[in-house]
Amino acid sequence: MSEVDAIKKLFASSPGKDEVALMYLGYSGIIVRTSKRVIIIDPADLLKDEEVKTLKGVDLLLFTHSHGDHYKPDVTLNIFKATNAPILAEPIVANDLKGKVPVNKLTAATPGKAYTFDEISVNTVQGIHRGPINLYQIKVGEVSMFHAGDSGYVQVKDYPSDLAFLPTGSPSPTASPEYALTMAMELKPSVAVAIHGSVDQSKEFEAKMKEKMPKTSVIIAEPYATKIVTPKKG
Numbered sequence: 001m002s003e004v005d006a007i008k009k010l011f012a013s014s015p016g017k018d019e020v021a022l023m024y025l026g027y028s029g030i031i032v033r034t035s036k037r038v039i040i041i042d043p044a045d046l047l048k049d050e051e052v053k054t055l056k057g058v059d060l061l062l063f064t065h066s067h068g069d070h071y072k073p074d075v076t077l078n079i080f081k082a083t084n085a086p087i088l089a090e091p092i093v094a095n096d097l098k099g100k101v102p103v104n105k106l107t108a109a110t111p112g113k114a115y116t117f118d119e120i121s122v123n124t125v126q127g128i129h130r131g132p133i134n135l136y137q138i139k140v141g142e143v144s145m146f147h148a149g150d151s152g153y154v155q156v157k158d159y160p161s162d163l164a165f166l167p168t169g170s171p172s173p174t175a176s177p178e179y180a181l182t183m184a185m186e187l188k189p190s191v192a193v194a195i196h197g198s199v200d201q202s203k204e205f206e207a208k209m210k211e212k213m214p215k216t217s218v219i220i221a222e223p224y225a226t227k228i229v230t231p232k233k234g
């Protein structure tokens with residue numbers, strides 16, 4: 001299946017109210033689709049023109065930080081033009097987009113603060129990286145999820161989430177399988193998705209999870225494969 005067809009398929013799927021359809025793009029890039037909302041996180045330059053054209057009904061575009069494997073200005077503007085989705089971004093990213101995106105569509109996310117976009121609520125958490133990085137807990141309807149960018153370990157126990165996207169390493173200098181595990185143990189997700197790491201690092205994370213959190217299912221994200229998960233507990 002081509003990447004364009006894969007995205008079409010994602011947008012044609014209809015997840016139930018406890019389900020999440022997710023597509024991994026590479027690095028920390030994810031498209032998340034719930035029964036109600038579509039959110040794109042850290043698309044960097046992972047979405048080509050043809051793919052951007054197939055996006056529809058995107059409700060929020062989120063950026064964890066300004067590094068090139070998470071944020072690219074031209075692709076971001078392409079996505080914005082195609083979707084008109086509001087953007088919530090770490091302040092360096094937001095500042096870079098100032099003047100290019102209407103002010104009412106652009107919000108700089110301050111760690112510790114919460115933001116609401118219609119039925120989506122987002123808590124911002126300060127991560128640790130080379131330069132500032134925001135991690136996000138996102139709640140949509142029945143589902144809560146956490147995206148850890150490519151951060152090293154920070155305390156996240158106040159943000160329990162059903163679904164967690166956790167970076168296992170490469171090419172991040174701060175992320176590791178061990179840190180991803182420690183964050184998973186605090187977030188207590190029923191589904192953990194390994195992102196932003198080498199195959200070996202993600203497998204190491206998976207093995208650690210099997211030992212420490214055997215009830216959590218672990219997905220090693222593969223680009224452009226749509227997964228439908230039911231992360232809501234009980």
Ligand SMILES: [Zn+2]
Nearest residue numbers: 067069150172
């Ligand atoms: Zn990165």
